[in-house]
Amino acid sequence: MEEQQSPFQAAIKPGLTIGLVSLALTFIAYFIDSSLLGSAWFGLVALVMFFVLIIYFGTQYRTELGGFMSFGTAFNFSFVTMVISGLISLIGQLLLFHVIDPSLAGVLADQAFETSLSMMEKFGQDPDAMDPAMLEEIRKSTAGSFTLAGQIKSFGVGLIVYAIIALILGAILKKRDKSLDY
Template identity: 50%
Template sequence: MEPQTLKSNTPARAALNAGVIIGLLMLVFNFIVYFIDYSYLVAAWYGIVVLVLFFGLVIYFGIQYRKEIGGYMDFGAAFQFSFVTLIVSGLISTIGNMILYFVIDPGLPEMLVETQLENMVAMLDNFGAGDSISGDQIDEMRNEMANSFTVAGQLKAFGVSIIIYAILALILGAILKKKDKTKDF
């Protein structure tokens, strides 16, 4: 009698593997950008590039998984794959960011806050609203931004991300599902 083994093609197992790969790739990308110029980490274009790359990788690995299981995947399996992938990769990214902020470069959060604040003020100036913001409001924004770079802020952001991941997994699940039309009859 053969020992029972875990099915290697379950959505959760495939998502765990994909999530680790995506999380590590995103972490490497984040560190490369940090070493090039830390200010890019709070640039709007960087956020857009990361989002596109992130979605593209989840879709790529989802399609690979769908091919592995026969070319068809129902919405439930596609949602489960997407959600677990997003959570695992998000957790790896969060841990990597915490290592960057608290071990590798503890001064980085303060520099990112100042850069982010400068970007916001410049954007407000472009819209003609730069003069309407007071020094107290700037200090309040600085404190809120600084709080997001603490351990508690990082964990809170990951908690909020889980809710966002669920919504994104619904969208990705709809993209990745493929119905076997031969079973309709």
């Protein structure tokens, strides 16, 4: 009889796969038009792909376990998968923003700043009426998210987001054996 993998062992291959797919999408978008990396729809497509692939790999793992999986196992599998794929994406982004195209971070920071200003206008705030020091602080904060420290800090915050998403995915992927209820 074959020994079953722990959720941590089972999450390695899907984590690597999702991370590499995410990295490939990032570089494809970069080569097509680097401004795509700052667009909301690209982020939405990446998020949907992320969910779909984790659910796909999670159901495969559940089948491997005999068709049933506890919430804790599903949570651990999902969280470790996301952490591994997040690390791969972080490494790829560090390479992209600091080695391949160091000017890209500035371009995306400016794009994000302009998007922030347009959102303020949609909610009734006139950016021209704002204190110039406050606008400069928003610009610095936006640019800071593309630095090495900013990206590492974002990954740290991302771990909290991964845990929340893993809770949701754990609830989706769990399936208990009702025959054991008696």
